[in-house]
Amino acid sequence: MHTIAKLAIGAALLAGATGSAQAEFISCPLDQARRTITDPLPGGWWTTPIVNRLSETRVQDIGGKPALICVYGSSGSVQREAPEGSTCRSAGSGFECTASAPAPRTFSTGGLDVPQTYAFDLDRGGVTSDGADFWFQAETADLLYIVPRNGARIGIGDRSNRGLAGCSSARMTTDRVSLGDMPTGSYVCARTNEGRVTQFRVNAISPGSPKTLSIGYTTWQ
Numbered sequence: 021m022h023t024i025a026k027l028a029i030g031a032a033l034l035a036g037a038t039g040s041a042q043a044e045f046i047s048c049p050l051d052q053a054r055r056t057i058t059d060p061l062p063g064g065w066w067t068t069p070i071v072n073r074l075s076e077t078r079v080q081d082i083g084g085k086p087a088l089i090c091v092y093g094s095s096g097s098v099q100r101e102a103p104e105g106s107t108c109r110s111a112g113s114g115f116e117c118t119a120s121a122p123a124p125r126t127f128s129t130g131g132l133d134v135p136q137t138y139a140f141d142l143d144r145g146g147v148t149s150d151g152a153d154f155w156f157q158a159e160t161a162d163l164l165y166i167v168p169r170n171g172a173r174i175g176i177g178d179r180s181n182r183g184l185a186g187c188s189s190a191r192m193t194t195d196r197v198s199l200g201d202m203p204t205g206s207y208v209c210a211r212t213n214e215g216r217v218t219q220f221r222v223n224a225i226s227p228g229s230p231k232t233l234s235i236g237y238t239t240w241q
Contacts, residue, residue: 042121044106047114048074048090048098055095070095077110088115124184125241127216131223134233139169142210142218142239153212157196161229164199170213179206184240187217199225199233216240 056069072093079102080087086102102108108117132147134140139152153172157165168174173192179202182190187209202208206222220237 043116043118044103045111045114045116046088046103046108048077050074050090050092050098053092053095053098074113077113077115079108079110079115090114127239127241129238131234131236134235136164136230136232141212142172142220142237143212143214143216145237145239151213153210153218156233158230164231165196166199166202166208167196168194168210172213173211175209176201176206177209179208181207181221182209182219184217184219187219212239 052071052073054069054071057067061067072095074090075093076091078089078091080089080099082099086108087099088102088108089097089099091097102115103117103119106117106119108115128143128145130145132140132145134147134156136156136158138147139149139155140147141151142153143151152169154174155167155169157167159165166174171194173194174197175187175190175192176197177186177190180186190209192209192211202222204222204224208220208222210218210220212218216239218237218239220235222233223236224234226232226234
């Protein structure tokens with residue numbers, strides 16, 4: 021697989037990452053609103069105020085920004101800007117606003133071709149023995165393993181693209197894992213020896229012997 025293609029697959033791992041969202045309820049400030057004439061009147065004249073209860077809530081774009089509007093019938097309406105970075109919807113006597121968590125930040129991403137018996141690092145990316153996270157072990161020509169090193173951990177799970185959120189809660193082990201359990205197309209969660217959550221995709225395993233393992237990976241901050 022070409023390097024550019026592997027880099028693209030590595031970067032695509034971010035698509036599975038989702039941040040958790042927090043919701044808050046913002047109530048309209050009044051149960052009812054009073055509307056009246058405030059201009060001075062000559063003697064003998066008076067006004068009857070109009071009092072209306074909350075009749076409608078809506079979210080409306082005003083000046084390019086979403087505004088929360090509480091309507092009190094013919095008494096008028098009051099409004100405020102929606103909280104920064106939130107998505108709001110009308111909900112009874114107020115608004116339910118959901119703020120998304122900050123998008124995951126990538127520490128390192130790319131593609132690696134790892135020959136058997138070599139080690140590799142997923143913090144900064146590279147086939148190296150210095151600070152390596154995993155070792156591509158060849159016990160025999162057919163018994164091939166990925167072995168965590170230096171405190172790194174690995175978790176195969178269901179081999180789906182779980183992203184940062186899924187891999188953060190995945191069960192992981194320091195035990196070696198058979199390459200036979202990671203066929204081409206598998207996504208594998210891991211945690212590096214520096215404590216970062218990472219995920220790699222098995223892009224290819226070369227035929228013949230010795231073998232080369234090709235992966236695309238993303239490691240998050």
